[in-house]
Amino acid sequence: MDSTAAAFEKQISKTKVKNVLSRVLIYSVLILWAFSSIYMLFWVVNNSFREKTEILNDSFSFVTYPTDENYRTAFGRLSREENMSILRAYLNSVIISGSTVICVTVLGGLAAYAMARYSFKLKNVLYLILAGSLLFPAYSLIVPIFRMIQGIGLVNNPIGVIIPQTAVNLAFSIIILMGFIKNLPTEIEEAAYMEGCGVFSVFFRIILPVTKPAFATVGIFTFLWSYNDLFLQMSILRKRVSYPVSALLNEISSQFGTDFGLMCSATTIVVLPILIIYLFLQKNIMKGLTAGAIKG
């Protein structure tokens, strides 16, 4: 019985794509799309090691005599003459996005736990309000937010970006985390209660350790969103010294747009850390994305 079922399944999976011709067609399309994506990145990285004039003549061949001039310029000249530097921008980005991730996961985690476990009046209304806020585009909020931030005196201050970014990301994280916590069996919590544990020790000792992967997903997603966000950061951080990476990159492109070598190295510098993070954490990223897309 078992072996026939296995054989049958094998046949099914074989018939997934039956003939050789369509197989060849499928792989050619897939490889072509993958190649074009990879080649674009390769072109940028490859040319970041080339001199400006060389790029204009021949940008396709593999670089034979790599130069670090573009990277020297990217890390050096910007800081002295233009009052901006890539290292400084990295620091700003890490401060802003790191803090946002901490705020979102802590506040979101607490709220999600309450939403998942307690029953209270207006809980359903609260959920609908949370889900509804996912529809607000960031720029429908920016003017009042800017006014408030200016009122508190936090323009050009990283905190002025961290707070609104936290607010914008909280709804998503609460909804995702709530889904995870709801699916946990309650037996352990009940046992802990019998042993005399309070709600807070249940949250920190039982819920948190078990939902770590979910927190990782939410954290990574918040980080990516925050690091890549241009609109909020550009609106509130209006001095070059306070620019995070994405705003600086935008500035570099408007000032040095014709210097191909510098542009390639600047793009590489911004994209590379994200790519490395992605390759290491892609499982969590995809899980979070699909959970968010289908539930949101």
Added chain:
Amino acid sequence: MYFLAGSETGIIMLYKDKRPLIIFLAPALLVMGIFLYYPFLQNFADSFYEINGFGSETRTYIGIENYKQLLQDKIILQAIKNTSLMILFTIVFEIGVALVLALMVDGIRTGAKFFRTVFFFPIVISATAIGLMFNLFYAYNGGLFNQILEKLGLNPVLWLSDEKAIYMIALPIVWQYVGFYFVIILTGLNSVPEDIYEYAYIDGVQGLKRIWYITLPLVWDVLKACLILGITGSLKIFDMAWVIAPYGAPKGITHFFGTYLYQTTFFSQTVGYGSAIAVLVVILGLLMSFAVMKLIRSKAFFYSEDM
């Protein structure tokens, strides 16, 4: 919505005491209330005022004047056109290509994971960096595209000309988001139970027929979610358009709602008018999302020939 009614797990003794609830909920709700919901309502109120500049701003109540102005604004019309075009591209090229790629990857064994990783990576890169990269491709002198043309013995092309600019903004957006929809659709395909395919196989339904009659209807909800995400996403376009063509360059013809709102608010400093644009975007987003949900709910629509 299925986890709305939380009766089965929530009520154990531990959670009878409701006092800790405040400590759990208050911080998040406070931050969201002040920096998300209040600004949203404030923005709505602002749209009925004429407000000039930040800080030392002057406010004059003008009723629905801003909205009247919206109706006559040529750039708003242009933004509506550009956004509609982008929604069309989203459906045909982003979701369409993503669906084809997802079906292909779902049909193979070897290399599926590799393709998933490669196709998805553009989405983690910022729109700013991708926009900048494509600016390098579009450059007239020495850009990647013109160098390819040169190799083929063709004349260089002015890629960001009046007629082409909007497509050149659309191209990187499409390239970036194909991977996004690809992963969502692929996840949907993976969740289709195997035995349905077995029955189909017994009934002799295979290949394209199986995709059309069995696979697609089963992932229809996922495609619907993609459609709503695509529409609301198109309404939110800002970064990419701003990096490739700031201020709607050339001559304001590549403006989207986001770029125009940014320009009116932060450069022209007509804040009330900017608020009205934001309200328009939210209303359009809600209306179109509901339209998609209503329109596609009926199965008859899906099975009709013109789909």
